[in-house]
Amino acid sequence: MTGPLPPGADLRAPSRHLRPAIRAVDLVKVHGRGDAAVRALDGVDLAVPAARFTAIMGPSGSGKSTLLHLLAGLDNATSGQVLLGDTELGACSDAQLTALRRDRIGFVFQAFNLLPQLTAAQNIELPARLAGRRPDRAWRDTLVGLLGIGDRLTHRPTQLSGGQQQRVAVARALLGRPEVVFADEPTGNLDTASGHELLHLLRTSVRELGQTVVMVTHDPVAASFADEVVLLRDGRVAGSVPDPRPDSVLSALSALSGARAGI
Amino acid sequence: MAAGAAGALLAETRRRPGRLLLTGLAITVATVFAAGTLLFGETLRSYLGATSVETPDTVAAVVMPDRLPEDARADLDGRVSSVDGVAQAVELRELYPTVGGAGAATTWRVTSDPMTGPLTRLSAPPVRGTLPAGLDEVAVGEGTAKRTDLAPGDTVTLSAGAGAPQTVTVTAVVPLDDGGLNSLVTTPDAMSALGGFLEQVDVAADPGVDPAELAARISAALGAPDAARTGSEQRAAELADGSASVSAVLVGVGVFAALALVAASVIVASTFRIVLTQRRTQMALLRCVGARRGQVVRAVLAEAVVTGLVAGALGVGLALLAGYGLVAAMRASGMQDVPGLVVWWAGLAGVLVVAVLATVLAALAPALAAARIPPVAALGVADASDAGTPRAGRRIAVAAVLAVAAGGLAALALGVARTSDELAMLVVAGSGIVAFGALIVIGPVLVRGLVAVAGRPIAAIGGASGRLAVANAAQVPRRTAATISVLALGVGLTSALLVGVSSVRAGAEQNIAEMFPTDVVVATGDAEGAAALAARLAADPRLTVRADGPAVFVDPAPGVAEDEAREAVEQGASGAPGALVQYAGDVRDQVEETLAIAQLIGFGLVGMTALVAVVGVGVTLTLSVTERTRETGLLRAVGLSRRGVRSMVAWEAALTGAGAAVVGAVLGAVYGALGMQVLGLATSLSLPILTLTGLVVGVVVVAALAAMAPAVRAGRVPPIRALQEA
Numbered sequence: 001m002t003g004p005l006p007p008g009a010d011l012r013a014p015s016r017h018l019r020p021a022i023r024a025v026d027l028v029k030v031h032g033r034g035d036a037a038v039r040a041l042d043g044v045d046l047a048v049p050a051a052r053f054t055a056i057m058g059p060s061g062s063g064k065s066t067l068l069h070l071l072a073g074l075d076n077a078t079s080g081q082v083l084l085g086d087t088e089l090g091a092c093s094d095a096q097l098t099a100l101r102r103d104r105i106g107f108v109f110q111a112f113n114l115l116p117q118l119t120a121a122q123n124i125e126l127p128a129r130l131a132g133r134r135p136d137r138a139w140r141d142t143l144v145g146l147l148g149i150g151d152r153l154t155h156r157p158t159q160l161s162g163g164q165q166q167r168v169a170v171a172r173a174l175l176g177r178p179e180v181v182f183a184d185e186p187t188g189n190l191d192t193a194s195g196h197e198l199l200h201l202l203r204t205s206v207r208e209l210g211q212t213v214v215m216v217t218h219d220p221v222a223a224s225f226a227d228e229v230v231l232l233r234d235g236r237v238a239g240s241v242p243d244p245r246p247d248s249v250l251s252a253l254s255a256l257s258g259a260r261a262g263i
Numbered sequence: 264m265a266a267g268a269a270g271a272l273l274a275e276t277r278r279r280p281g282r283l284l285l286t287g288l289a290i291t292v293a294t295v296f297a298a299g300t301l302l303f304g305e306t307l308r309s310y311l312g313a314t315s316v317e318t319p320d321t322v323a324a325v326v327m328p329d330r331l332p333e334d335a336r337a338d339l340d341g342r343v344s345s346v347d348g349v350a351q352a353v354e355l356r357e358l359y360p361t362v363g364g365a366g367a368a369t370t371w372r373v374t375s376d377p378m379t380g381p382l383t384r385l386s387a388p389p390v391r392g393t394l395p396a397g398l399d400e401v402a403v404g405e406g407t408a409k410r411t412d413l414a415p416g417d418t419v420t421l422s423a424g425a426g427a428p429q430t431v432t433v434t435a436v437v438p439l440d441d442g443g444l445n446s447l448v449t450t451p452d453a454m455s456a457l458g459g460f461l462e463q464v465d466v467a468a469d470p471g472v473d474p475a476e477l478a479a480r481i482s483a484a485l486g487a488p489d490a491a492r493t494g495s496e497q498r499a500a501e502l503a504d505g506s507a508s509v510s511a512v513l514v515g516v517g518v519f520a521a522l523a524l525v526a527a528s529v530i531v532a533s534t535f536r537i538v539l540t541q542r543r544t545q546m547a548l549l550r551c552v553g554a555r556r557g558q559v560v561r562a563v564l565a566e567a568v569v570t571g572l573v574a575g576a577l578g579v580g581l582a583l584l585a586g587y588g589l590v591a592a593m594r595a596s597g598m599q600d601v602p603g604l605v606v607w608w609a610g611l612a613g614v615l616v617v618a619v620l621a622t623v624l625a626a627l628a629p630a631l632a633a634a635r636i637p638p639v640a641a642l643g644v645a646d647a648s649d650a651g652t653p654r655a656g657r658r659i660a661v662a663a664v665l666a667v668a669a670g671g672l673a674a675l676a677l678g679v680a681r682t683s684d685e686l687a688m689l690v691v692a693g694s695g696i697v698a699f700g701a702l703i704v705i706g707p708v709l710v711r712g713l714v715a716v717a718g719r720p721i722a723a724i725g726g727a728s729g730r731l732a733v734a735n736a737a738q739v740p741r742r743t744a745a746t747i748s749v750l751a752l753g754v755g756l757t758s759a760l761l762v763g764v765s766s767v768r769a770g771a772e773q774n775i776a777e778m779f780p781t782d783v784v785v786a787t788g789d790a791e792g793a794a795a796l797a798a799r800l801a802a803d804p805r806l807t808v809r810a811d812g813p814a815v816f817v818d819p820a821p822g823v824a825e826d827e828a829r830e831a832v833e834q835g836a837s838g839a840p841g842a843l844v845q846y847a848g849d850v851r852d853q854v855e856e857t858l859a860i861a862q863l864i865g866f867g868l869v870g871m872t873a874l875v876a877v878v879g880v881g882v883t884l885t886l887s888v889t890e891r892t893r894e895t896g897l898l899r900a901v902g903l904s905r906r907g908v909r910s911m912v913a914w915e916a917a918l919t920g921a922g923a924a925v926v927g928a929v930l931g932a933v934y935g936a937l938g939m940q941v942l943g944l945a946t947s948l949s950l951p952i953l954t955l956t957g958l959v960v961g962v963v964v965v966a967a968l969a970a971m972a973p974a975v976r977a978g979r980v981p982p983i984r985a986l987q988e989a
């Protein structure tokens with residue numbers, strides 16, 4: 001667990017100096033079998049630093065979502081390892097993985113983040129309830145205030161806008177102070193303004209709360225909110241962009257597709 | 264283009280035939296019962312056709328005494344014998360006495376028979392012994408001998424009406440088709456002495472005499488124009504009687520089969536709504552590309568026809584299979600006399616048509632709702648089906664009107680009860696159906712109350728899974744309500760049956776208590792005989808004895824076991840001819856046995872609806888689970904365990920079951936009590952609280968078990984499904 005950071009600490013220190021929150025070692029994932037087999041990940045090595053905002057980018061079909069699913073313990077690798085802290089996910093039983101997702105990982109998806117039969121507040125407290133714990137109300141109120149959804153807690157998801165739904169999902173992801181929060185195209189279904197608001201919130205959680213966030217996106221502007229961008233191509237890590245800005249990300253991406261076109 | 268819209272939907276059905284089967288499963292179950300009833304009925308009809316004809320072919324004409332004035336019935340056989348062309352005339356008498364001396368005292372059937380000659384109904388010479396001839400001699404039927412261990416030389420004591428009990432000796436065991444009722448045969452003379460009721464006079468004709476002419480001549484001789492008819496007319500009438508009694512049974516069973524079909528329709532309506540909402544986008548797309556509303560409705564109804572046909576045909580097929588299988592199994596297990604299955608194809612086709620009609624009717628409302636889906640929905644994300652709060656005000660108003668109507672009918676039934684029991688029961692049934700309608704209307708509103716009441720305890724016991732289950736049930740109040748209503752119907756029928764059985768038992772208990780002031784009652788011919796017998800019995804220290812008129816009342820002495828007392832009475836009374844010993848315990852056992860059989864038949868009948876209801880719980884949950892795949896994936900992703908998912912589904916079923924059980928048990932008890940009141944059995948009305956509580960618990964458990972398959976299915980949903988398209 002990453003403690004609160006001392007004020008004035010250099011949060012922008014190069015990632016290699018920080019302890020990784022989660023690591024992938026020679027990660028391979030083959031979808032399907034026989035003729036239909038697709039090698040979605042082809043030996044990914046990656047260390048995600050703690051208390052940083054990491055974006056994963058790459059062309060469509062490069063394996064971003066697959067990588068995220070494996071890192072988050074939502075799916076099993078074909079070979080290779082995923083290490084969350086000292087825990088190797090491949091060695092965990094289904095029950096252990098369930099507990100791990102509940103207690104040590106948070107999620108924000110592109111869509112369908114919330115259970116329609118529960119209110120916003122119930123959705124936020126769901127993982128704690130599932131663990132049979134009393135949710136930390138003070139921390140919840142802090143998060144709810146930070147995310148600006150205090151007046152929406154008794155509403156059901158269908159009564160909320162897309163942006164509000166995503167913020168409820170972020171509150172749920174952060175409530176358990178997980179080691180890593182994973183987000184798969186979290187702004188994919190939002191208008192530009194709401195999308196930027198959400199990205200600000202994610203960055204705030206990293207800067208002010210010391211949260212580790214890993215986000216998959218194909219939008220260079222979204223990626224520019226991160227501390228570092230990891231580039232994927234054909235199921236392998238093809239480089240990274242530290243301190244990304246939209247133009248630097250864009251040129252790295254076009255270099256990536258150019259290199260690919262050149263093969 | 265209608266074909267186009269229908270084609271598009273049916274293509275979807277072909278792609279997922281399993282869903283069609285699931286939607287129609289309730290109809291299949293109900294059809295199995297309906298077709299099974301028909302097969303059973305027709306087979307029984309043809310079987311009884313053979314056995315209900317009792318008058319032998321040798322009988323050329325019969326005289327029916329009930330067509331003669333009462334004072335003209337004396338010496339009928341003698342008067343008929345003297346008619347020209349009559350070879351022989353024999354009176355057929357019947358008596359249903361209480362018989363002691365061969366196990367428990369029970370009601371037997373005694374018939375008269377000439378024993379020899381053309382008019383005897385004995386199909387073969389005695390199996391053992393010699394045919395009875397004297398006034399105190401009888402033959403016992405083969406089946407009866409087997410059941411009671413009676414053999415030639417034994418005595419039995421008969422008591423019928425007010426006359427003194429009479430002891431007779433068994434001289435023979437004869438082949439006799441007794442249909443399970445203990446039977447004795449005696450000569451016409453002996454029967455006259457016993458006071459048997461004159462049923463008919465069988466007449467054999469001289470060679471070459473025309474039966475019709477003979478019958479006319481006999482009628483003329485007796486002075487009543489229609490006193491006699493020919494033997495073949497008599498046999499045809501007996502056949503028709505047998506068939507009519509089967510028809511009466513069929514109508515009774517058919518009512519319950521129809522109830523099961525109604526229950527199935529409610530389930531199918533609910534499942535159609537779920538399936539159609541799941542295909543909301545598809546429907547909207549059809550509308551986008553130009554399908555008119557009518558076309559969407561017709562497309563859905565076409566699918567309903569296919570569903571009904573497939574489900575119905577499956578049900579009929581299963582019933583046939585079960586019928587043939589049962590006959591084969593019974594024959595294989597050595598039961599002779601098992602009739603072949605009679606298949607009335609036109610009737611089965613009728614059942615199929617009804618199944619299709621029921622499905623189409625059930626699909627009508629969901630089809631109209633589907634047609635109202637706006638084209639723009641094709642672009643949006645589908646909401647959960649049946650979601651949203653019901654329009655409580657309107658539902659409460661309609662349900663109130665129905666409830667008042669049901670109450671009015673109930674009051675009417677109580678009023679009518681004085682004139683006709685049958686009519687009154689019919690009105691009670693009508694009231695019950697209206698009450699069921701009220702339940703269906705108010706259901707979604709009740710679900711909110713149920714969730715409020717049961718939510719807390721379930722969350723307390725079931726933890727997070729229980730809490731989620733309550734939220735799931737509350738999210739789709741209409742669906743939950745449909746399942747609850749149908750299950751409540753099954754529970755209601757069962758609890759009404761239980762109240763009925765318990766009340767009849769209490770009534771019988773009262774009667775037995777009145778009939779038997781003591782454990783044993785011995786009926787003798789007169790007070791002197793009674794006093795003598797009492798004196799003899801009192802000599803035994805194991806008995807407490809008191810004589811009162813022609814009866815002796817006996818109790819076991821304090822501390823003496825019932826068996827021992829019985830032995831003492833049997834020893835003491837053995838040498839006393841004309842003493843009929845009756846034990847309260849025997850009568851009680853007999854009542855219990857009869858009630859057990861009645862209860863079993865009753866359970867078979869209401870079981871049809873109950874099974875449809877349980878299937879409904881399973882099917883509805885399976886569809887819900889399919890619909891909630893992504894939600895389940897999300898729950899798994901944020902940390903609900905596989906077991907947690909499974910128990911969430913089971914809790915939802917248990918909640919449904921609890922709601923249905925309580926509503927059903929209460930309504931059923933009320934209607935059971937009403938039925939008893941109407942039948943004039945209210946004095947012994949008894950609410951079997953313990954059994955009803957057991958029923959409620961049982962229903963909750965069965966509902967949870969019905970959720971097993973969908974629960975396992977839900978547990979298999981991988982967490983990654985939260986991120987994938989539906």
Ligand SMILES: Nc1ncnc2c1ncn2[C@@H]1O[C@H](COP(=O)(O)OP(=O)(O)O)[C@@H](O)[C@H]1O
Pocket residue numbers: 031032038039040058059060061062063064065066067
């Ligand atoms: N469940 C699956 N079955 C088969 N192939 C899959 C599956 N999921 C992803 N793939 C394939 O794996 C590759 C990587 O997919 P994905 O990780 O979704 O890429 P990205 O998110 O970068 O677009 C693609 O070629 C995709 O078609």
Ligand SMILES: [Mg+2]
Pocket residue numbers: 064065
């Ligand atoms: Mg993707």
